[in-house]
Amino acid sequence: MSALVLLSVVGVLLLYLGLFNQRASLAVTGVVGLAGAIIVIAAGWHLESPLFGAIVRFDGPARAFSLLMAGATVLLFLFGVDYYARMQRNVAEQYALMLFSLIGGILIVSFSNLVMLFLGIEVLSIPLYILAGGKRDSFRSGEAAFKYFVQGSYASGFLLMGLALVYGATGSFDLATIGSWSTDPAHGHDAIFLLGLLLTLAGLAFKLAAVPFHFWSPDVYEGSPTLITAFMSTVVKTGAFAAFHRLITALQLPDAVGTMLLTLTVLTLFLGNVVALRQTQFKRLMAYSSIAHTGFLLLALLGGDARSGDVLFYYLTAYTLATVGLFIILTLAKRAAQGDEHIRIFRGLFREQPWVAVAALLMLLSLAGIPFTAGFVAKYRVFLLGLSSGHLFTTLFAVAMALLGIYYYALVIREAFAPREQEGGTLAVAPLNLLVITLCGVGVVALAVWPVALP
Amino acid sequence: MAALFYILAALSVISALTVVGARNPVTSVIALVVCFLSIAAHYVLLNAQFLAMVHVIVYTGAIMVLFLFVIMLLNLNKPDGPRKSLAMRLAAAVAGGLLFITLAAAVRQGVQIPPAAGFDPGVGLVRSVGHVLFTEFLLPFEVSSVLFLSAIVGVVMLAKKDKDGTDQATDITEAERARRAA
Numbered sequence: 001m002s003a004l005v006l007l008s009v010v011g012v013l014l015l016y017l018g019l020f021n022q023r024a025s026l027a028v029t030g031v032v033g034l035a036g037a038i039i040v041i042a043a044g045w046h047l048e049s050p051l052f053g054a055i056v057r058f059d060g061p062a063r064a065f066s067l068l069m070a071g072a073t074v075l076l077f078l079f080g081v082d083y084y085a086r087m088q089r090n091v092a093e094q095y096a097l098m099l100f101s102l103i104g105g106i107l108i109v110s111f112s113n114l115v116m117l118f119l120g121i122e123v124l125s126i127p128l129y130i131l132a133g134g135k136r137d138s139f140r141s142g143e144a145a146f147k148y149f150v151q152g153s154y155a156s157g158f159l160l161m162g163l164a165l166v167y168g169a170t171g172s173f174d175l176a177t178i179g180s181w182s183t184d185p186a187h188g189h190d191a192i193f194l195l196g197l198l199l200t201l202a203g204l205a206f207k208l209a210a211v212p213f214h215f216w217s218p219d220v221y222e223g224s225p226t227l228i229t230a231f232m233s234t235v236v237k238t239g240a241f242a243a244f245h246r247l248i249t250a251l252q253l254p255d256a257v258g259t260m261l262l263t264l265t266v267l268t269l270f271l272g273n274v275v276a277l278r279q280t281q282f283k284r285l286m287a288y289s290s291i292a293h294t295g296f297l298l299l300a301l302l303g304g305d306a307r308s309g310d311v312l313f314y315y316l317t318a319y320t321l322a323t324v325g326l327f328i329i330l331t332l333a334k335r336a337a338q339g340d341e342h343i344r345i346f347r348g349l350f351r352e353q354p355w356v357a358v359a360a361l362l363m364l365l366s367l368a369g370i371p372f373t374a375g376f377v378a379k380y381r382v383f384l385l386g387l388s389s390g391h392l393f394t395t396l397f398a399v400a401m402a403l404l405g406i407y408y409y410a411l412v413i414r415e416a417f418a419p420r421e422q423e424g425g426t427l428a429v430a431p432l433n434l435l436v437i438t439l440c441g442v443g444v445v446a447l448a449v450w451p452v453a454l455p
Numbered sequence: 456m457a458a459l460f461y462i463l464a465a466l467s468v469i470s471a472l473t474v475v476g477a478r479n480p481v482t483s484v485i486a487l488v489v490c491f492l493s494i495a496a497h498y499v500l501l502n503a504q505f506l507a508m509v510h511v512i513v514y515t516g517a518i519m520v521l522f523l524f525v526i527m528l529l530n531l532n533k534p535d536g537p538r539k540s541l542a543m544r545l546a547a548a549v550a551g552g553l554l555f556i557t558l559a560a561a562v563r564q565g566v567q568i569p570p571a572a573g574f575d576p577g578v579g580l581v582r583s584v585g586h587v588l589f590t591e592f593l594l595p596f597e598v599s600s601v602l603f604l605s606a607i608v609g610v611v612m613l614a615k616k617d618k619d620g621t622d623q624a625t626d627i628t629e630a631e632r633a634r635r636a637a
Contacts, residue, residue: 004598008601011601011604012604015608051594052591052593052594053590053591055591055592055594055595056594090612093608093611093612096608097605097608097609100601100604100605101605103598103601104601107598115592115595116594116595116598119595119598119599119602120598122602123598123601123602123605126602126605126606126609127605127609129609130605130608130609130612130613133613134612136613145613165561191560191561191562191563191564192561192562194561195557195558195561198557
């Protein structure tokens with residue numbers, strides 16, 4: 001709770017700093033505020049505090065996912081020092097909106113009341129609609145903001161309708177009450193509850209970019225400023241998955257919902273991996289790769305038991321580290337190539353910046369799930385969980401899709417280590433960016449030997 | 456009372472269909488006002504006076520007036536919409552129809568559910584809404600301030616004009632420019 005207050009205050013403080021043109025102190029203030037929030041959250045690691053009559057409940061998973069999101073935001077703020085250096089206007093607003101969005105993220109990973117789930121999703125999303133359109137001079141950025149806003153509002157409508165129907169069936173917004181209501185076998189086939197749950201999950205699946213609710217994701221990822229794309233694919237994805245997990249583990253899921261989740265998983269795994277094979281623009285490739293990873297994460301949730309929290313946290317940590325690092329490297333390469341986003345811009349990376357190329361290699365290997373990286377351990381744990389919950393064929397299908405996925409990551413690796421044919425602009429790396437890239441690169445290897453368990 | 460409900464329900468459904476079906480945007484907006492008012496009347500029937508008042512003030516008052524302003528200022532009141540391909544319209548009809556069947560089936564099965572809590576005549580009054588809002592739902596109430604603050608910041612950020620007027624998009628491709636000109 002104090003973390004939420006702290007983050008709001010820092011957000012408002014950033015707006016004031018922007019008012020007085022204190023550009024140099026923006027990122028520092030943001031990082032200090034986030035560090036404070038991280039300390040506050042971590043200090044109560046083993047405490048479980050229901051607040052405000054159990055509207056939110058800061059338990060182990062909630063704290064862990066909050067820490068992950070805050071940590072990712074710190075990395076992105078450090079990246080922001082360089083990224084926003086040449087931007088003239090509205091820098092303070094961008095930092096502040098990211099903090100506000102993070103507040104929404106913390107609320108949805110700790111909700112224990114459906115009202116808070118809906119409000120948290122809105123607090124998470126509305127700053128994002130604005131941030132997606134943050135590049136005022138870019139047509140594509142405006143397009144991304146508009147598409148995201150219209151489709152996101154539509155998904156919120158589904159979510160709200162679903163939550164209202166769940167309330168209508170159970171008579172409560174409280175997650176624990178709904179959970180015990182749903183375990184009663186007499187309520188197993190309640191049509192209103194079932195319909196409410198389906199609409200709720202559809203609304204959440206939009207935020208996860210699960211197929212067939214993924215249509216916004218490639219365009220929005222491509223059009224948004226790169227820093228915001230990285231924010232969406234790490235912080236927002238983590239928050240949405242943790243909320244999804246929190247919701248479905250608290251309930252006794254009816255069979256029809258299980259079937260729906262299974263369908264979502266298979267479709268997402270298939271479409272994400274297959275369409276990614278044909279992408280040549282790096283941001284679109286990352287968008288489809290993000291959809292593919294949504295598929296693997298959904299597989300972890302299929303069993304619907306509480307153990308999946310550990311696996312989810314581990315997977316999302318590995319994914320976040322790799323994604324943040326790769327988006328930073330993309331920005332640097334894009335800058336050297338005058339705004340081109342084709343994967344050929346990575347050509348010659350190894351000759352120019354060997355360490356950056358090696359870090360990129362590690363992160364791409366981790367995303368692909370090659371052994372000795374965190375991505376491999378994460379996928380392995382997901383497959384084990386899938387097998388133990390009895391989804392043999394889905395797991396085998398996921399393994400096949402993971403093997404298919406190695407191909408498109410390998411394409412990028414090949415570009416990074418190929419010699420450059422013609423001379424382009426030189427790729428400059430600011431010290432702070434190098435630090436974040438190093439952290440991410442080392443992180444995806446170090447994480448492989450450090451098994452994370454939630455309290 | 457039941458007759459009143461059926462009249463209002465018919466009014467809501469007919470006006471909602473008009474919103475979607477009308478060719479002229481102004482007709483749609485007026486029909487939407489009627490729809491909102493009839494829904495507010497439903498709230499009164501359900502003893503939720505506070506909700507009814509807020510609904511009329513916010514939706515019918517503020518938002519719909521804004522809609523009308525936008526339509527008139529942007530001169531959108533010509534009856535032309537974007538043409539959708541047949542496949543797209545077919546897909547929309549099938550998807551919407553499936554959702555309708557699911558909803559109808561759920562309602563048909565679910566009409567027997569008893570009220571989850573006993574009827575409380577004071578439930579929709581300003582006093583009881585305020586009491587719940589500032590005790591049980593205090594956190595959501597406070598958190599919505601963050602939501603509004605980000606919306607305000609966003610409006611200023613996106614809508615403020617540049618001093619030097621360099622507000623134009625720079626990366627419009629030729630195809631897009633031609634499409635916009637057409």
